[in-house]
Amino acid sequence: MSQTPATAAVRVRRAELSDLDDLVALEQATFDSDRISRAQFRRHLDSDSARVLVASANHRRFLGTAMVFFRKSSRKARLYSIASLPEARGKGVGTALIEAAEVAARQRRCQSLRLEVRVDNESAIRLYERLGYHRAGAVKKGFYEDGADALVYEKTLD
Template sequence: MTPSPATAAVRVRRAELSDLDDLVALEQATFDHDQISRAQYRRHLDSDTARVLVASANHRRFLGTALVFFRKGSRVARLYSIASLPEARGKGVGTALIEAVEAATRQRRGHAVRLEVRTDNHSAVRLYERLGYQRIGPVLKGFYEDGSDAYRFEKSLA
């Protein structure tokens, strides 16, 4: 019997073209709105200014993904999207992905990571706060496709 994600070490790696079907499937299973399309993922996989990461355990299908953008001339990375399968939540997948985003940002000489999160996504807000992210600026009214508001968070990596 293979260990569950709760007992297995979560590994994060850069996504590859062969992950495209799984990336799209996870996106569709996780988000009702604001989904990243297959074409967008395809473009991001080859981009110098984006990094798509996937998390897995026990060499099985991956459990989560993160997409981070690096804007030329800026030392602030933007965590654009993070998702994990429902059965993987609370098992360290989000933490592992965020730590990998921070490592990738440092590798590119970035000094901070910013992100937006729905105001009603209490578990994600708690995760970001636990990992040292702080709310910045006002609530972003109607930020998401469905009209939901967002908080903006930032963490200094200096």
């Protein structure tokens, strides 16, 4: 009997060029708008100001991804995007990706990690709050392409 991602250890690594097709496919399957294009993924894979992460478990090479942005003049990193395959949701993939994003931010000597989340994305909000993120700042009205508002969350990194 094979393990599911819930019982297998989720591993996170830096994305490689060979992940490009999977990254684009997941983006298309997960988001109706505000999608990262193939060209943008390609640019971010080679960028010093971005870290693209990929989660895998139990011989599944690609279960989810996260993208973190860094600015040279800022001690705040930004979790720009996070997505997982539908069958991987609720099985630790998102947690592993966020924890890896925090590690990447600490390695860059960032003091906090900030993100935006749709006001109607209750499962993501619960996940962020469970991992120690707190509301920071005002609601960003019309933040997403479809006009949805965003909440800003931030976590201070030790």
